[in-house]
Amino acid sequence: MTTDLRVLRPAEWDHWYGQLETAFGGLPDSPQERALWQALTECERSIGIWDGSVCVGTAGAFSFLLSVPGGALVPAAGVTMVGVVPTHRRRGILASMMRRQLDDVFARGESLAVLTASEPAIYGRFGYGVATRKLRAEIDTDRVRLSVPDGTDDVALRLVAPADASAACEAVYARLVSERPGMLARRPGWEALPLLDPPGSRDGASRLQCVLAERDGEVVGFALYSTKVEWEPAGPKGAVRLRHMGALDPAGYAAVWRFLCGIDLTSTLQVHNRPVDDPWQHLVSDIRRCDLRELDALHVRLVDVRAALEARTYQAPVDVVLDVEDAFCPWNTGRWRLSGDAKGAVCSRTDDAADLALSVRELGAAYLGGSSLASLAGAGLVREVRRGALAEASLAFGSTLAPWLPHGF
Numbered sequence: 001m002t003t004d005l006r007v008l009r010p011a012e013w014d015h016w017y018g019q020l021e022t023a024f025g026g027l028p029d030s031p032q033e034r035a036l037w038q039a040l041t042e043c044e045r046s047i048g049i050w051d052g053s054v055c056v057g058t059a060g061a062f063s064f065l066l067s068v069p070g071g072a073l074v075p076a077a078g079v080t081m082v083g084v085v086p087t088h089r090r091r092g093i094l095a096s097m098m099r100r101q102l103d104d105v106f107a108r109g110e111s112l113a114v115l116t117a118s119e120p121a122i123y124g125r126f127g128y129g130v131a132t133r134k135l136r137a138e139i140d141t142d143r144v145r146l147s148v149p150d151g152t153d154d155v156a157l158r159l160v161a162p163a164d165a166s167a168a169c170e171a172v173y174a175r176l177v178s179e180r181p182g183m184l185a186r187r188p189g190w191e192a193l194p195l196l197d198p199p200g201s202r203d204g205a206s207r208l209q210c211v212l213a214e215r216d217g218e219v220v221g222f223a224l225y226s227t228k229v230e231w232e233p234a235g236p237k238g239a240v241r242l243r244h245m246g247a248l249d250p251a252g253y254a255a256v257w258r259f260l261c262g263i264d265l266t267s268t269l270q271v272h273n274r275p276v277d278d279p280w281q282h283l284v285s286d287i288r289r290c291d292l293r294e295l296d297a298l299h300v301r302l303v304d305v306r307a308a309l310e311a312r313t314y315q316a317p318v319d320v321v322l323d324v325e326d327a328f329c330p331w332n333t334g335r336w337r338l339s340g341d342a343k344g345a346v347c348s349r350t351d352d353a354a355d356l357a358l359s360v361r362e363l364g365a366a367y368l369g370g371s372s373l374a375s376l377a378g379a380g381l382v383r384e385v386r387r388g389a390l391a392e393a394s395l396a397f398g399s400t401l402a403p404w405l406p407h408g409f
């Protein structure tokens with residue numbers, strides 16, 4: 001098979017995206033969604049593999065700014081739209097696209113590549129580690145009571161059409177981005193993503209709704225959600241589906257959750273993507289009736305180990321030599337001395353003896369503070385060479401707030 005791997009030409013987008021849809025077994029037909037992804041596609045960062053005139057493999061990258069521990073926003077390639085059509089699978093097309101893409105990312109000077117995976121087993125071989133998890137929950141709001149902090153009653157709630165509330169929601173979101181690792185600063189055009197609401201994806205639920213939480217006229221929280229009301233012989237048995245929420249202080253936060261848990265004709269609050277340390281878990285009367293589940297979310301790859309490790313800060317002073325193995329991007333392989341603290345870090349090549357040995361995949365898993373190096377060592381994936389180095393590094397790599405990716409891409 002002779003194929004040609006090259007950058008996407010804008011005029012080819014329809015065919016290219018159509019082939020991606022084919023790889024996914026056909027996506028719901030949504031002109032709204034298609035138009036948004038076309039507008040957001042960075043063609044110069046998108047590649048295709050062509051077999052004659054037919055595109056048989058697709059991959060793209062978004063130019064993101066990712067928040068890392070310490071609050072910095074670090075350029076990161078958001079790997080996306082990866083697909084290989086069924087006639088050409090398992091012949092190495094994905095591998096060749098990953099090769100080209102990571103070389104391009106390194107050449108651009110981005111130290112990180114990030115993605116959300118259709119299946120978590122695919123990307124570890126290319127050096128991606130699971131760096132954030134998302135919390136899912138189904139809260140039985142008939143049974144679960146919420147205790148709220150002082151000041152919650154001072155917060156007023158207002159229903160607003162989502163498009164009209166967008167600027168206020170975005171302002172809240174912007175203030176949250178650097179407080180928690182794993183979040184993506186909004187790039188132009190991306191403010192449309194939270195508003196995406198194709199009728200074909202509603203599954204019987206209402207159109208998207210928005211509530212704003214305000215104190216003294218200032219927006220301190222918001223939620224985007226839909227409701228699905230169903231009736232049983234005994235009465236209503238509806239669900240609230242939370243799409244996105246944010247708040248600037250505990251009272252604003254509690255006011256939004258109390259609202260979501262108390263909507264008439266509903267008895268369930270369905271939460272699909274929240275941080276694993278989301279504070280509402282401390283407000284509920286009965287956590288067992290919240291049906292919690294954690295899933296992998298953001299997979300992180302350090303494309304340039306030195307630059308990536310210097311881009312974040314460390315919770316506690318650390319001075320360790322990391323012996324990194326990276327078969328796919330061999331420029332990272334070798335020993336690196338990392339010296340850092342809460343103010344910053346320096347990372348450089350060294351001939352000194354290793355303190356910890358690990359692959360770049362484990363470094364990606366630990367990078368945002370979501371998985372501890374100690375936990376990875378417990379699985380045999382990080383090896384402590386100098387006694388004490390694991391505890392020191394594990395503490396330093398941690399994060400006060402659990403890293404979280406608020407939306408897919």
Ligand SMILES: CC(=O)SCCNC(=O)CCNC(=O)[C@H](O)C(C)(C)COP(=O)(O)OP(=O)(O)OC[C@H]1O[C@@H](n2cnc3c(N)ncnc32)[C@H](O)[C@@H]1OP(=O)(O)O
Binds near residue numbers: 080084085096115
């Ligand atoms: C970031 C995103 O966009 S995630 C979306 C990914 N896309 C999809 O899931 C759409 C449906 N699936 C597909 O399009 C294709 O099957 C892909 C992209 C997952 C794989 O493409 P292929 O060209 O078949 O993969 P390729 O032949 O290069 O395989 C490379 C390696 O990955 C492995 N692999 C491929 N697909 C999978 C999978 N779904 N699960 C586990 N391993 C996989 C292969 O076995 C091979 O392993 P090896 O290194 O041990 O030999």
